[in-house]
Amino acid sequence: MPAAIAVTPKLVRQLMPPRSILSRKGDNGIVLVAGGSRFYHGAPVLASMAALRSGADLVYTAVPRSIITAVRSFSPAIIALPLPDDKLTVGSANRLVAMLPKRTDAAAIGMGMSIEPEAIVALIKKLKEAGTKILLDASALIPMVLGEISNTGSIVTPHAGEYRRLFGCDSGTTKDEMTSNVRRQAKEYGVTVALKGWLNVISDGDKVATIRRSTPAMTVGGTGDVLSGLAAGLLAKGMKPFDAAIAAVYLNGVAGSIAFKRSGLHIVATDLLDSLPAAMKPFDRIKQERP
Numbered sequence: 001m002p003a004a005i006a007v008t009p010k011l012v013r014q015l016m017p018p019r020s021i022l023s024r025k026g027d028n029g030i031v032l033v034a035g036g037s038r039f040y041h042g043a044p045v046l047a048s049m050a051a052l053r054s055g056a057d058l059v060y061t062a063v064p065r066s067i068i069t070a071v072r073s074f075s076p077a078i079i080a081l082p083l084p085d086d087k088l089t090v091g092s093a094n095r096l097v098a099m100l101p102k103r104t105d106a107a108a109i110g111m112g113m114s115i116e117p118e119a120i121v122a123l124i125k126k127l128k129e130a131g132t133k134i135l136l137d138a139s140a141l142i143p144m145v146l147g148e149i150s151n152t153g154s155i156v157t158p159h160a161g162e163y164r165r166l167f168g169c170d171s172g173t174t175k176d177e178m179t180s181n182v183r184r185q186a187k188e189y190g191v192t193v194a195l196k197g198w199l200n201v202i203s204d205g206d207k208v209a210t211i212r213r214s215t216p217a218m219t220v221g222g223t224g225d226v227l228s229g230l231a232a233g234l235l236a237k238g239m240k241p242f243d244a245a246i247a248a249v250y251l252n253g254v255a256g257s258i259a260f261k262r263s264g265l266h267i268v269a270t271d272l273l274d275s276l277p278a279a280m281k282p283f284d285r286i287k288q289e290r291p
Helices: 009-015 042-053 065-074 090-099 117-129 143-149 160-167 175-189 223-236 241-266 269-283
Strands: 030-034 058-064 079-083 106-109 133-136 192-195 199-203 208-212
Touching: 009 241, 009 269, 030 042, 030 223, 042 058, 042 065, 042 223, 042 269, 058 065, 065 079, 079 090, 090 117, 106 117, 106 223, 117 133, 117 143, 133 143, 133 223, 143 160, 160 192, 175 192, 175 199, 175 208, 192 241, 199 241, 208 241, 223 241, 223 269, 241 269
Parallel strands: 030 058, 030 106, 058 079, 106 133
Antiparallel strands: 192 199, 199 208
16 A cells, blocks of 8 residues: 655645636635534534635535524525425425536535435435535435445545444554555545544545644534535635545644634634634635736
8 A cells, every 4th residue: 555645734735726816706616515404503504614714705505494594694604595304305405406506516415414315315416417526424424325426536524433334344443454444445436535533544545645633622523514614615626536635634633723722622613714714824826817
């Protein structure tokens, strides 16, 4: 197995795409976040705000109608799309696709969501047909999705328990075990796997990268939702799935470190949202072009 890639600031700077000085709204990515349930309204909000902080131009947030007021009240930047049911049903999936703009560059699906398995498969299929890049997290990480995302380059972002549920095997406990197992599953299914934990392991089946968690304060709920939104935003900006995954994990960790320096072991996930601009600003580049 090839040696793991060392993820450094220099590498991340090389990976991050520049923004054209001539770009218009929509040129820097349009993202769909689909998630939430009657009990979990925060997860899709965190993912949506992270996608916006990534530099994406537009983010559509699809949540059950029962929580849409709470979602809309968080920020005027959120474009909330109401789904009729508290869980993702086939009818809700069809309704959602009908509400979307003609072009959606990337979608992050599953955070805080209650689902019917056949509905998540139907939604993925329709988004694929529209050319949308897919990232799956949380409730969307079920074995049934593997047939639909195989060999698509989609990103999955499981923690150890979700990894076991998705692939039917343990991720391992040592660095060697985790890198070997993650690479094997990524290669078998043709996806990019970003395993979250004390050691984040990212692989597309060929290349492998590892990034140590920046602080144990990052165990607080919601930091994974921020990661998923950030990765989806980078996907929407045109990054390759593996590059988007490692850049997102790295930048999410930097934001966690900034928040930790400010608040110690008492951070909450919204602290990462507040810290993302400082984490990402050193990697900003503007491409000068003539009109």
